[in-house]
Amino acid sequence: xxxxIAKRMLQLIPTLFVVSVLIFSLQQLLPGDPALVMxxxxxxxxxxxxxxxxxxxxxxxxxxxxxxxxxxxxxxLGESMRLKAPVSDxxxxxxxxxxxxxxxxxxxxxxxxVTAGVVSAVYRGTKLDYIVNVIGLIGISTPNFWxxxxxxxxFAVNLGWLPASGYVSPFEDFWGSLKTTILPAFVLGNxxxxxxxxxxxxxxxxxxxxxxxxxxxxxxxxxPKVVIKHAMRNALTPVITLGALEFxxxxxxxxxxxxxxxxxxxxxxxxxxxxxxxxxxxxxxxxVTATTYVLLNLLADIGYVLVNPRLRG
Amino acid sequence: MRYKLMAGLFAxxxxxxxALAQSPSTLRIGLAEDPDVLDPTLGRTYVGRxxxxxxxxxxxxxxxxxxxxxxxALSHTTSADGKEVTxxxxxxxxxxxxxxxxxxxxxxxxxxxxNFQGSFRKPELSAVEKVxxxxxLTVKLVLKNPFSPLIAQLTDRAGMMVSPKAAKEGGDKFxxxxxxxxxxxxxxxxxxxxxxxxxxADYWDKAxxxxxxxxxxxxxxxxxxxxxxxxGQLDLIERALATDIKDIKATxxxxxxxALELGYQGLTMNIAKSDAGKAGLGLDPRVREALDLAIxxxxxxxxxxxxxxxxxxxxxxPENPWYMKxxxxxGRDVAKAKKLMADAGVKTPLTIDxxxxxxxxxxxxxxxxxxxxxxxxxxxxxxxxxxxxxLQQAEQGNYQAYxxxxxxxxxxxxxxxxxxxxxxxxxxxxxxxxxxxxxxxETRAISGMDKRKPVYEKVAAKLLDGxxxxxxxxxRKVLIAHTDRLExxxxxxxxxxxxxxxxxx
Numbered sequence: 001x002x003x004x005i006a007k008r009m010l011q012l013i014p015t016l017f018v019v020s021v022l023i024f025s026l027q028q029l030l031p032g033d034p035a036l037v038m039x040x041x042x043x044x045x046x047x048x049x050x051x052x053x054x055x056x057x058x059x060x061x062x063x064x065x066x067x068x069x070x071x072x073x074x075x076x077l078g079e080s081m082r083l084k085a086p087v088s089d090x091x092x093x094x095x096x097x098x099x100x101x102x103x104x105x106x107x108x109x110x111x112x113x114v115t116a117g118v119v120s121a122v123y124r125g126t127k128l129d130y131i132v133n134v135i136g137l138i139g140i141s142t143p144n145f146w147x148x149x150x151x152x153x154x155f156a157v158n159l160g161w162l163p164a165s166g167y168v169s170p171f172e173d174f175w176g177s178l179k180t181t182i183l184p185a186f187v188l189g190n191x192x193x194x195x196x197x198x199x200x201x202x203x204x205x206x207x208x209x210x211x212x213x214x215x216x217x218x219x220x221x222x223x224p225k226v227v228i229k230h231a232m233r234n235a236l237t238p239v240i241t242l243g244a245l246e247f248x249x250x251x252x253x254x255x256x257x258x259x260x261x262x263x264x265x266x267x268x269x270x271x272x273x274x275x276x277x278x279x280x281x282x283x284x285x286x287x288v289t290a291t292t293y294v295l296l297n298l299l300a301d302i303g304y305v306l307v308n309p310r311l312r313g
Numbered sequence: 314m315r316y317k318l319m320a321g322l323f324a325x326x327x328x329x330x331x332a333l334a335q336s337p338s339t340l341r342i343g344l345a346e347d348p349d350v351l352d353p354t355l356g357r358t359y360v361g362r363x364x365x366x367x368x369x370x371x372x373x374x375x376x377x378x379x380x381x382x383x384x385x386a387l388s389h390t391t392s393a394d395g396k397e398v399t400x401x402x403x404x405x406x407x408x409x410x411x412x413x414x415x416x417x418x419x420x421x422x423x424x425x426x427x428n429f430q431g432s433f434r435k436p437e438l439s440a441v442e443k444v445x446x447x448x449x450l451t452v453k454l455v456l457k458n459p460f461s462p463l464i465a466q467l468t469d470r471a472g473m474m475v476s477p478k479a480a481k482e483g484g485d486k487f488x489x490x491x492x493x494x495x496x497x498x499x500x501x502x503x504x505x506x507x508x509x510x511x512x513x514a515d516y517w518d519k520a521x522x523x524x525x526x527x528x529x530x531x532x533x534x535x536x537x538x539x540x541x542x543x544x545g546q547l548d549l550i551e552r553a554l555a556t557d558i559k560d561i562k563a564t565x566x567x568x569x570x571x572a573l574e575l576g577y578q579g580l581t582m583n584i585a586k587s588d589a590g591k592a593g594l595g596l597d598p599r600v601r602e603a604l605d606l607a608i609x610x611x612x613x614x615x616x617x618x619x620x621x622x623x624x625x626x627x628x629x630x631p632e633n634p635w636y637m638k639x640x641x642x643x644g645r646d647v648a649k650a651k652k653l654m655a656d657a658g659v660k661t662p663l664t665i666d667x668x669x670x671x672x673x674x675x676x677x678x679x680x681x682x683x684x685x686x687x688x689x690x691x692x693x694x695x696x697x698x699x700x701x702x703x704l705q706q707a708e709q710g711n712y713q714a715y716x717x718x719x720x721x722x723x724x725x726x727x728x729x730x731x732x733x734x735x736x737x738x739x740x741x742x743x744x745x746x747x748x749x750x751x752x753x754x755e756t757r758a759i760s761g762m763d764k765r766k767p768v769y770e771k772v773a774a775k776l777l778d779g780x781x782x783x784x785x786x787x788x789r790k791v792l793i794a795h796t797d798r799l800e801x802x803x804x805x806x807x808x809x810x811x812x813x814x815x816x817x818x
Contacts, residue, residue, distance in 0.1 A: 031699075031701075031702040031705060031706070032699070032701035032702045032704065032705045033704075033705045033708075036701075036704050036705055036708060037701040037704060038357070039357065039433070040357045040358065041357065041719075041720060041739075042357050042433040042436065042437075043738040043739055044433075044435065044436040044738055045738060046435065046436075047431065047432070047433060047435060047436065050430060050431050051431055054430065054431055082349045082350065083349065083350050083488075083504065084350045084352070084355065084485055084486060084488055084489065085489060085504070090504055093503065093504060094504075149536060149537070149540075152537060152540050153540065156540060156541075156544045156546070157540050157543050157544050160544060160545075163541075163544070163546050164537060164540045164541040164544050164546050165532055165537050165540075165541055165546070166506075166530060166532075166541075166546065167506060259533055259534060260534050260537055261537075262506075262530070262531070262532045262533070262534075262537065264503065264504065264505040264506035268347075268505045268533075269504070269505060272347060272505065275699075275700070275701060276701070277701055
């Protein structure tokens with residue numbers, strides 16, 4: 001187990017190095033000159049020249065990269081050109097928001113997705129199975145932005161139960177925070193629930209048809225115990241992988257959903273940064289999310305071993 | 314026991330109700346974007362100016378008719394040769410940190426705008442040679458050459474005064490905690506979430522400030538912004554959509570405040586910026602005149618904006634005092650346009666690379682222009698381009714027609730000089746004629762509308778109807794929607810949300 005973790009941690013280093021080189025080179029492919037964008041309507045040649053110098057945009061890419069890498073290794077992610085604020089401050093201020101939203105969304109997705117998947121597998125071929133499947137498909141295929149706007153109209157404008165958008169920290173006001181995040185979390189969770197449901201269902205079907213389940217039933221175990229203890233435990237392995245990957249995607253920022261509900265998370269940060277060619281911010285956010293993604297993969301691997309003892313070699 | 318508990322809860326509810334009634338009044342404003350850095354020297358966005366209008370007062374302001382009115386300054390006089398401008402300051406004005414807003418501070422602020430690294434105000438104040446202190450409440454700006462638009466520049470960020478003490482301490486991080494002399498002082502900012510300001514007790518005009526706090530909330534999606542206003546989460550929103558005007562007017566409890574924008578929406582033609590330009594609309598002046606005649610500006614406004622905006626043909630809108638009435642908006646004339654194309658000897662359809670920034674409204678405008686121009690023999694190939702990319706391509710001359718707007722300035726010089734004078738930074742068309750340059754420079758050297766406007770008319774004769782690099786199409790309205798509980802809101806053409814004098818019913 002420890003060797004597995006240590007090995008994966010070591011793998012993190014080359015992965016992140018490749019990621020950082022990729023971010024740097026891909027940005028150069030982005031058309032548009034950051035200094036020009038930053039100057040906007042105040043396009044004076046002298047001013048633009050000064051911006052280029054100040055942010056080392058006049059230097060060759062490899063040199064810019066070395067400066068950046070040196071900063072990162074000493075814990076300095078650089079400074080936002082647009083906001084004159086350190087990138088690490090921006091990332092740190094967004095991280096709790098994104099983390100909260102992602103966790104809530106994942107919780108909703110797991111609750112709905114896994115339950116629905118198990119139910120539809122156990123009652124396979126019945127009307128219930130059919131209904132759950134149709135709802136699952138609707139969940140997968142509903143566009144987030146549409147569902148978001150519809151929910152805002154229903155719950156904020158018509159019923160007036162929830163605020164239309166915005167964000168409150170749970171440390172300031174717990175209920176207020178729940179009120180502002182429940183709709184976006186539901187929108188995000190809904191799409192993932194559909195996917196999780198499909199995977200849980202097929203994994204469960206396979207497990208329920210397997211020999212060990214037949215044996216368990218033959219031993220005279222009660223059906224709930226067979227389903228939960230024997231079938232589900234095995235069927236959960238692919239669901240964990242999928243869940244971890246989906247969680248990683250949530251952490252890298254739910255761009256559209258954050259935009260609609262005006263949640264100040266990673267998604268809004270990175271989109272604004274890309275449109276303003278605020279390179280330091282883009283690099284910082286991508287680096288952080290890439291690291292989280294790799295770490296989550298590692299956690300998923302540990303998770304397998306925990307639910308499925310056969311993998312503990 | 315249970316009754317006691319109930320009674321206790323009830324009392325608690327009543328008390329919290331009473332506390333609410335006394336709680337400070339807050340104005341919640343929905344912004345269309347997250348502002349950039351809140352430093353008047355380094356700021357460059359429109360949305361940033363909206364926030365500045367509550368925290369940073371300026372030397373001068375404008376009224377509904379674009380007249381220059383005093384704010385932190387009381388008056389200005391220009392010497393006979395136009396090279397010295399003397400400004401008298403308002404006495405007893407304090408910055409948010411208690412420092413005095415006097416001649417010393419004005420000199421500091423203006424010099425910071427002029428010299429600070431990365432200052433975007435530098436070009437706006439480039440005519441200023443130096444700032445001299447005459448007495449504690451008088452400064453003299455010595456100019457390199459006469460420059461009549463100067464006072465108008467001081468009605469915007471270049472005229473915003475900052476506390477010298479705070480600015481020296483803050484350096485280039487001053488914008489993270491700006492200290493100015495406006496009606497509200499900066500409290501906190503959470504990036505992309507909110508900016509909070511509160512009433513400044515020592516404001517020079519404090520008798521007219523009624524609301525305790527203002528919270529600015531950036532909400533990008535216009536539908537969501539409006540939904541927040543309707544549901545009572547916001548009190549005022551900026552940049553409502555023209556297509557939502559009907560809905561807003563039909564909603565009770567919501568009012569709409571409008572003014573015609575200072576800027577224009579236009580089509581920039583590449584005449585000589587690059588070879589691509591010379592091979593397209595730069596082929597012959599008659600081709601550009603034909604394109605101008607092919608566009609029905611009234612129909613464009615009716616189709617895309619439900620007729621809510623105003624068709625235009627000059628760098629200022631038809632209601633602006635600088636509008637030249639002897640150059641009215643012409644109607645469409647396809648027959649004449651076709652004849653001009655034939656006279657110019659170009660083979661039709663003439664293919665034009667039409668660069669259009671990616672935005673639903675501009676896309677529709679482009680499609681309408683495309684179909685109108687087609688009848689006169691143009692094949693406008695629309696190329697939807699992300700905004701930042703389009704700026705760079707325009708700079709490189711990698712386009713033939715470009716649908717790009719200008720936000721506008723108080724003085725007409727800001728709407729024309731940099732676009733039409735040779736080799737100026739915003740001259741994307743490559744238009745360059747010595748006599749136009751001479752006329753534009755003349756308008757800068759003389760002052761007074763009565764003297765400058767006749768010179769602008771000479772410029773108009775050389776530039777309008779497709780003779781210059783830009784076809785002016787229409788002018789948008791500044792659309793501000795607010796709850797009817799808010800009293801005293803009026804809109805001025807610069808689009809800023811002024812907060813002095815506002816109160817809740």
